[in-house]
Amino acid sequence: MALALYRKYRPKLLSELVGQETNVEILKNAARQNRLGHAYLFYGSRGTGKTTTARLIAKLLNCEKRHADAKFADLGEPCNECGSCKGIDSNSSFDVIEIDAASNRGIDEIRNIKESIRSAPVGSKYKVYIIDEVHMLTGPAFNALLKTLEEPPAHAVIVMATTEYEKLPATITSRAQRFLFKKLPKTKIMEKLAGIAKAEKIDIEPAALELVAAAGEGSLRDSESLLDQIASFQSKIDLETAERLTGRVGLKKVEEFASYIIKNDLKGALDYLATINEEGHNLVQLAKDLIHYLRKVLSIKLNPGMENVFQSELTNDEIVKLKKLAMEAEVQKTVKLIKSFIRAYSEMRYSPFAIVPLEVCLAENLG
Ligand SMILES: Nc1ncnc2c1ncn2[C@@H]1O[C@H](COP(=O)(O)OP(=O)(O)O)[C@@H](O)[C@H]1O
Ligand SMILES: [Mg+2]
Ligand SMILES: [Zn+2]
Numbered sequence: 001m002a003l004a005l006y007r008k009y010r011p012k013l014l015s016e017l018v019g020q021e022t023n024v025e026i027l028k029n030a031a032r033q034n035r036l037g038h039a040y041l042f043y044g045s046r047g048t049g050k051t052t053t054a055r056l057i058a059k060l061l062n063c064e065k066r067h068a069d070a071k072f073a074d075l076g077e078p079c080n081e082c083g084s085c086k087g088i089d090s091n092s093s094f095d096v097i098e099i100d101a102a103s104n105r106g107i108d109e110i111r112n113i114k115e116s117i118r119s120a121p122v123g124s125k126y127k128v129y130i131i132d133e134v135h136m137l138t139g140p141a142f143n144a145l146l147k148t149l150e151e152p153p154a155h156a157v158i159v160m161a162t163t164e165y166e167k168l169p170a171t172i173t174s175r176a177q178r179f180l181f182k183k184l185p186k187t188k189i190m191e192k193l194a195g196i197a198k199a200e201k202i203d204i205e206p207a208a209l210e211l212v213a214a215a216g217e218g219s220l221r222d223s224e225s226l227l228d229q230i231a232s233f234q235s236k237i238d239l240e241t242a243e244r245l246t247g248r249v250g251l252k253k254v255e256e257f258a259s260y261i262i263k264n265d266l267k268g269a270l271d272y273l274a275t276i277n278e279e280g281h282n283l284v285q286l287a288k289d290l291i292h293y294l295r296k297v298l299s300i301k302l303n304p305g306m307e308n309v310f311q312s313e314l315t316n317d318e319i320v321k322l323k324k325l326a327m328e329a330e331v332q333k334t335v336k337l338i339k340s341f342i343r344a345y346s347e348m349r350y351s352p353f354a355i356v357p358l359e360v361c362l363a364e365n366l367g
Helices: 021-032 050-062 064-068 083-089 107-116 139-150 186-199 206-215 220-233 239-246 251-262 266-278 283-302 304-310 316-328 331-348 355-365
Strands: 039-044 096-100 127-132 156-162 177-181
Touching: 021 050, 021 177, 039 050, 050 083, 050 127, 050 156, 050 177, 064 083, 096 107, 107 139, 186 206, 186 220, 206 220, 206 239, 206 251, 220 239, 251 266, 251 283, 251 316, 266 283, 266 355, 283 304, 283 316, 283 331, 283 355, 304 316, 331 355
Parallel strands: 039 156, 039 177, 096 127, 127 156
Antiparallel strands: none
């Protein structure tokens, strides 16, 4: 089986990470000055680069070329060519130990780590322990980890990763250098997907690419997996195919639906909704996308400066359309619309007739 796209395109350099500029800058500088820490905590939503960065740290610490060549070390990147870098990339290094805390939650597992962390690395300078989903550890396991975290042996580095920072005790978080991994903006996801599509000769229409990027909801891995899935199904991907396979409608349809609504065109909105429904799209997702969109209309209306905030989520054309609709929108009415759609959305999720709450909402507010 071919290597999954998201693994094939895992960044091999810090500078290949997208959307995490601050983290990249700090870690590169630390590497240049040979001042990487002994305990890190990477937190933030899934598919944003936490595990990737943990492995990059392991590579930086052990890269043979970095240790031999001061000029190279000044780049603050691993060489990706030496035995150590290659071993880490192929998951065959004995000195990089990845532990999934979700399935190894207890005190015994942590005792094992404490035991094994003492012995010297086998083939490299540092042993790197990557503890994923660290929030899943039990209370006693956290306690057992504290001391090791505070004073690991000189040859060891611990990198913890989690999607749920709030579940970690302060005793743990305060003992590590913390890095937030932000959700990735749609435009950045689109750029990386476009690069992959080109390299893999996947013929994908721009609107379909946009949809796949949006469907990831900030997770590059999710978008990459989706692209993989669709590409294995069909080599030429148009918007319709992407809509069918993701169960979402493209932003163009959301824009058009919102436009009927803002223009107070009840008949147009109902007809349009019926069409979308007949095409078999997921209406719950449509309602969610519509709420997000109307919220953007309202924001721009109230504060035109919000345009800058939306720039990472929307393309230039989309911003032009958004601003046009905001001009036509009325503040009070839009607030009321958003409230009603939120109510319709929660009703739809449990209703056997998802379309009805939406239709009622349109009838109550338009015309
Ligand atoms: N910031 C990023 N830049 C580039 N690719 C990324 C980024 N974040 C995630 N990816 C892609 O998603 C895949 C999974 O990322 P990973 O680091 O395992 O995410 P996390 O550990 O945060 O869930 C990577 O192999 C890569 O293809
Ligand atoms: Mg991960
Ligand atoms: Zn190397």
